[in-house]
Amino acid sequence: MSSRIHPTAIVDPKAELDSSVEVGPYSIVGPHVRIDAGTVVGPHVVIEGHTTIGKDNKIFQFASLGAAPQDKKWAGEPTRLEIGSGNTIREFTTFNLGTAQDAGVTRLGDDNWISAYVHLAHDCQVGSHTIFSNNAQLAGHVVVGDWAILSGYCGVHQFCKIGAHAFIGMYTSLTQDVPPYVLVSGNPAEAHGVNIEGxxxxxxxxxxxxxxxxxxxxxxxxxxxxxxxxxxxxxxxxxxxxxxxxxxxxxxxxxxxxxxxxxxxxx
CATH class of the missing domain: 1.20.1180 (Udp N-acetylglucosamine O-acyltransferase; Domain 2)
Structure with a gap:
């Protein structure tokens, strides 16, 4: 076992980890997991399912990646979670696998900042360079464009789309789509102009x-x-x-x- 993998971590022999990957104490990595170079997995992280993780990610303690979808229709199909490169994934985040009723994959792109307690439900498609503040929550099948910002405690209804460079304010309840560049907030959500500063x-x-x-x-x-x-x-x-x-x-x-x-x- 690599010296970069803590002796208390449990890494399935079938998992494919680059030799430079670090795995912290008490973390668990399942047999269908692939992790590319430079990624650091903190302590007490669980990575399971058919999960692929790119290069140079930082995954903090207590994250749960690749668990079964929270969808009663899921019947154990070999669906996937795909995470790109350069992401920061903070504490208590939960990213679920996709479902056979959609594309079968949940995706996160590159260079995203995902804060604590964020949930990416099954089949979500998140682009690159986004910021999710603490407790931002996506229901299933949500699409988020590049450079979008989701503030703390906002909730997004299933099948909603958020355009590139959009800004979602704190505590927003989002049940409809948000065009690119638009700033919305409130419960129910209302548009409040263009995300000019962004x-x-x-x-x-x-x-x-x-x-x-x-x-x-x-x-x-x-x-x-x-x-x-x-x-x-x-x-x-x-x-x-x-x-x-x-x-x-x-x-x-x-x-x-x-x-x-x-x-x-x-x-």
Whole structure:
């Protein structure tokens, strides 16, 4: 056994761990687990199921990764959990396997900051560079785009979608989709403008932010129906594209998102 694996840890001989992986005291790693180089597993962590973990993750004590879905329909199918690279996964987090009724996999991308007590239910698809504050909770089949921020104690209903760069406020109860770049909070959730500070930090230009604000006004402040707003966004994206693809792409991202929503948007 590698000297990087504490003698009190239980690592199944069939598990595939890079030689550089560290496993802390009393942690348990199951037979179908694969962990890539540089990942550090703290003490008292349980990693089970068909779980794949990428490089350079930091997994803190008492995390539970790859446990059975909290879904009565699950009948023991070999579904999966896939975790990318460079993630920080804090204490008492719970990430469940996917189900056969969906894609069969729960995914977390790269460079995410997942705080304590966060729950990723079965079949959730979380992108990269997100921040989940303490006790943010996702029900099953939720999709979260890159760079989104979920504040503490927010709860997301199953099958909801949260667009890239969106911001969900503390204690928010989310039962509908949130378009990219939009800031929402409350119970029930309400839209409160564009996540301007987040966009500035991500390097969006003034012109891009102004285009996003104009698109937000089309959706939320113009009195248009959603279908009318989509038509207006399509025209705006075409007009912006005539000037610059960088200017058109944020508006197109909002339009594309609206075309995929099934639960309706917070409005």
């Amino acid at each position: 966009l500035k930090r991500r390097g969006f230009t003034r012109e891009q932010i102004n285009a996003i604000r104009a698109a937000y006004k089309d959706i939320y402040r113009s009195g248009l129906t959603l279908e009318e707003a989509k038509a207006k966004l399509a025209a705006d994206a075409a007009q912006a594209g005539a000037q610059s693809s960088d200017l058109a792409s944020p508006v197109q991202a909002m339009l594309d998102f609206l075309g995929t929503t099934t639960r309706g948007i917070v409005r």
